Each structure stands twice: as structure tokens, then as C-alpha cells.
Amino acid sequence: MTTTTDWKLFREQFPALKGCTYLNSATYGQLPLRTVAAVQAHFAHRDALACLDFLAWFDDMDELRALVGRLIHCQPADVAFLSTAAEALSLFLGGMNWNPGDKIATLPDEFPNQFYYGRFLGQRGVELVEVPELSELPTGTKAVVLSTASYSNGYTPDLDRICRMAREAGALIYIDGTQSVGALRFDVAALRPDMFAVDPYKWGMAPNGASYMYVSPELRRVLDPAVIGWRSDKGWRSVDSLNKGAPEFPDGADRYEGGMLNFPSLYGLAESIRMMLEIGPDVIEARVLDLAAKTGAALEAVGATIVNRGTHIVAARFEGLDASALARGLAARGIIVAARHGNLRVAAHIYNDESDIAELVGAIQALRQDPATLK
Numbered sequence: 001m002t003t004t005t006d007w008k009l010f011r012e013q014f015p016a017l018k019g020c021t022y023l024n025s026a027t028y029g030q031l032p033l034r035t036v037a038a039v040q041a042h043f044a045h046r047d048a049l050a051c052l053d054f055l056a057w058f059d060d061m062d063e064l065r066a067l068v069g070r071l072i073h074c075q076p077a078d079v080a081f082l083s084t085a086a087e088a089l090s091l092f093l094g095g096m097n098w099n100p101g102d103k104i105a106t107l108p109d110e111f112p113n114q115f116y117y118g119r120f121l122g123q124r125g126v127e128l129v130e131v132p133e134l135s136e137l138p139t140g141t142k143a144v145v146l147s148t149a150s151y152s153n154g155y156t157p158d159l160d161r162i163c164r165m166a167r168e169a170g171a172l173i174y175i176d177g178t179q180s181v182g183a184l185r186f187d188v189a190a191l192r193p194d195m196f197a198v199d200p201y202k203w204g205m206a207p208n209g210a211s212y213m214y215v216s217p218e219l220r221r222v223l224d225p226a227v228i229g230w231r232s233d234k235g236w237r238s239v240d241s242l243n244k245g246a247p248e249f250p251d252g253a254d255r256y257e258g259g260m261l262n263f264p265s266l267y268g269l270a271e272s273i274r275m276m277l278e279i280g281p282d283v284i285e286a287r288v289l290d291l292a293a294k295t296g297a298a299l300e301a302v303g304a305t306i307v308n309r310g311t312h313i314v315a316a317r318f319e320g321l322d323a324s325a326l327a328r329g330l331a332a333r334g335i336i337v338a339a340r341h342g343n344l345r346v347a348a349h350i351y352n353d354e355s356d357i358a359e360l361v362g363a364i365q366a367l368r369q370d371p372a373t374l375k
Contacts, residue, residue, distance in 0.1 A: 005283065007287075007350070007353060008353075013351070014032060015033065016031075017030065021335040022356075023346050023356055024336045026179060026203075026347035027347070029200075029206075029349060030205065030349075031207065035205065035207070035269075035272045036268070038267045039207065042267040043264065055237060058237075058261075061081065063270070064269065065079040068212050070277060072198075072214060073188050073189045077251070078214050078215060078216065078217070078253050079214060079253055080212065080255075081257060081261050081266060082197075082256070085176050085211050085213075086113050088195060088211070088213040089113060089197065090226065091225075092172075093143065094117070096142065098126050099125070101127075101140055102127070102140055102142040103127045103138050103139075104121070104126060104129065104141070104142065104144075105138060105141045105143070105145070105171070106134075106146055107134060109155060109341075110130075110145075110147060111151045111179070115128065133158075134157060136165075137165060137171060141166075143171055143173075144171050144174070145174045146162065146174075147175070147176040147177070147179055148179060149179040149184075149311065149313060150308075150313075152315065152343060152345070153307045153313070154307070154314065154345075155307075156308075156311050163193060167192070172195075173194050175191070175196045177198040178198055178199040182200060182204035182272075183288045183312045183349065184289075185282065185285050188214050195215050196213065197211065197212070197213040197214075199211045200212070200272065205272045206268055207265040208265065210262060210265035215253040220252075220253060225255055225258060227258035229258035229259035231254070232247040232249060232250075232255065232258050233248055233249070234248050284350050287350050288312045288348065291349075291352055294357055295314045296309065296316070302361055302368075304317065304318050305319075314346040315340070315343035315345050316343065317343060317344070321374065322374065323340075323344045325374040326364070326374060327339040329363075329374050330360070330363055333366075346360065
């Protein structure tokens with residue numbers, strides 16, 4: 001936006017906030033009214049034209065690729081759409097030529113997505129190695145798989161260092177941005193991962209099923225699609241006379257889409273990204289980090305130990321209190337946070353404000369005075 005955002009007015013875009021104190025965007029982000037309206041407008045458009053112009057919807061998706069490119073700093077042709085980030089990781093790891101003794105390096109506190117496929121490849125002699133802070137890469141590392149932020153404690157790795165180290169070792173790099181994109185800025189052009197995937201239903205404030213991935217031009221030259229369908233051939237727009245021979249894949253990342261797209265959710269994603277670009281990713285990041293810092297300070301003032309500082313997710317521990325029981329007690333009072341691996345996890349987004357932090361702290365103090373409610 002060209003003028004300072006009125007955060008109080010902006011908050012009215014999120015009707016779910018009227019019924020609770022919501023501080024759990026690391027699990028689910030709330031949908032703005034304008035995003036819901038974009039989804040509804042697509043359904044109304046379908047009814048109006050009986051889907052006669054369905055090919056034009058793909059033109060709209062090309063505009064969305066450009067919006068994604070503006071958000072994460074890549075070219076529109078580098079962007080593909082899929083349903084979940086897990087599909088991107090499965091494409092990445094499933095498309096590599098693995099040999100016994102090859103290694104995948106990751107972080108100890110990663111989201112299970114980043115563990116499961118690597119463990120699955122163990123049957124082929126591939127080893128998933130957990131390296132604290134990814135301080136070094138084990139000999140034989142063929143791929144590095146990590147997230148921009150830890151879902152359990154908010155830890156944000158040094159991506160610049162890790163990407164440089166992986167490239168020097170000749171390892172491919174997969175980064176999952178689900179737990180930060182929409183809150184923190186990300187620059188694909190600067191970091192140059194081989195694949196970067198985002199499921200924007202959290203910080204991206206978008207509907208489920210509207211995930212996107214960046215696939216580098218270099219990786220596209222060697223990574224085959226995992227899904228092959230009618231849109232796998234570069235002549236797919238000629239629907240009156242589709243090619244029936246072997247497909248000639250498009251050059252862009254859309255070669256990995258294969259068929260129809262989840263248009264309703266993607267129209268919603270487009271509106272959420274427009275909203276974020278209007279506000280400004282730098283403005284969003286500054287506000288989210290400011291709210292997180294205020295949350296951490298307020299929780300420390302009532303006896304909490306903060307696990308990681310300077311990040312957008314606040315993970316707190318209270319001596320003698322079970323985080324899961326505390327989260328349940330807060331939910332009973334209409335305050336939504338999460339518990340992850342012993343941490344009380346608080347994740348405020350741009351639709352939150354200082355009053356939400358005050359509500360949280362007040363409820364924690366009340367619950368600590370009545371321990372029976374935390375059984």
C-alpha cells in the first residue's frame with residue numbers, strides 16, 4: 001500500500017477473529033474476506049458461462065505465476081502449482097537417481113515431511129542424516145532438505161550459508177517455505193535452491209490445495225515429471241486435436257502439473273498474494289517480528305523461558321507446566337495457540353495486535369493460579 005496500513009481496519013478482513021483470540025498461524029492462517037470473495041467469484045463465473053471459457057482460466061494462472069514470482073523473486077516460468085508441499089518433496093526425492101551409501105542431510109527439529117521420504121529411501125541404502133544447524137555436510141550427501149523455520153520452536157537456519165555449502169559439495173537443495181512465507185521475506189534469486197515449495201494455508205493466508213513450487217531451470221533439465229497427463233505436452237492448448245504420441249514437455253515448471261488445477265483455491269491464493277504485495281512484504285515482516293518480540297517479552301515477564309529469539313514463532317516453556325495442558329486450558333478460554341514437543345507455540349500474524357498478547361498473558365496468569373484446570 002502507498003499509505004500506512006490501518007491494522008485495526010485490516011483486522012476486519014478476518015471474521016474468525018471475532019470469536020476468539022487467535023495466535024496459531026503456524027498451524028493455520030485465517031482467510032481474509034477478499035480471498036473468500038475471489039473463490040466465490042470463480043464459482044459464479046463458472047455458472048455464468050457454464051465453464052465455456054475454461055482455457056482462459058489457465059491465462060489467469062499464468063498471471064498468478066507472475067504474482068508468486070514477485071513474492072519470492074523468481075521468473076513466472078519457474079513456478080508450478082500443486083496441492084501440497086509434500087508433493088513437491090516427493091517429486092524432488094523420488095526423481096533422483098539414488099545409490100546405496102548416498103545421504104540426505106537435514107535438521108534435527110524438522111517437520112516430519114522432511115523425514116519420512118528420506119527414511120523410506122532407506123530401503124534403497126540411502127541414509128537420512130540429522131545435522132544440528134547443518135554445520136557441515138556428511139561425505140556422500142546428495143541432497144539437503146530443510147525448512148525456512150522450525151514448526152516446533154521457530155528456529156530459522158542460516159539458509160545463505162547452507163545453500164552455498166551444498167552447492168560447493170555438489171548436493172541438490174530443497175527448501176520448504178510453508179512455515180514462514182507470508183510472514184518473512186524469501187528471495188529465491190539470492191539463495192538459488194534447486195526446489196522451493198510453499199503450502200500457503202498458514203502464513204500465506206490462502207485456502208488449502210493452493211501450493212506452489214519453484215523449480216530451477218537447471219533442475220528442470222534433469223528432473224522428470226512424476227505426473228503425466230494431457231497438459232504434459234506443450235501443445236495442450238490445442239484441445240481440438242491433442243497430440244496422441246509421446247509428450248513433448250513444456251520448458252517451464254508447468255511441465256510438472258500434468259492436468260487440471262485446483263482453480264478455486266488458486267484464485268483465492270492470487271487474492272491473498274495481491275493483498276500481501278499491496279501491504280509490502282517488508283512491512284509484513286517488520287510487523288510480524290515486532291509482535292513476536294512483544295509476545296516473547298510479555299511471556300518472559302510472567303515466568304516463561306523463550307527457546308529461540310529473533311524469529312516470528314515464539315516457543316515458550318513454563319517450569320512445572322505441561323505445554324499441551326496449558327494449550328488446552330487456553331483453548332477453553334477462547335485463546336488458540338499450540339503445543340509442539342514441550343513448547344507452548346505462539347504465532348501472531350499481521351491480523352493480530354497487542355490486545356491479543358495481553359489476552360494471552362492474562363489467561364496464562366489465571367490458569368497458573370488455578371492449577372486444577374491444567375490437569
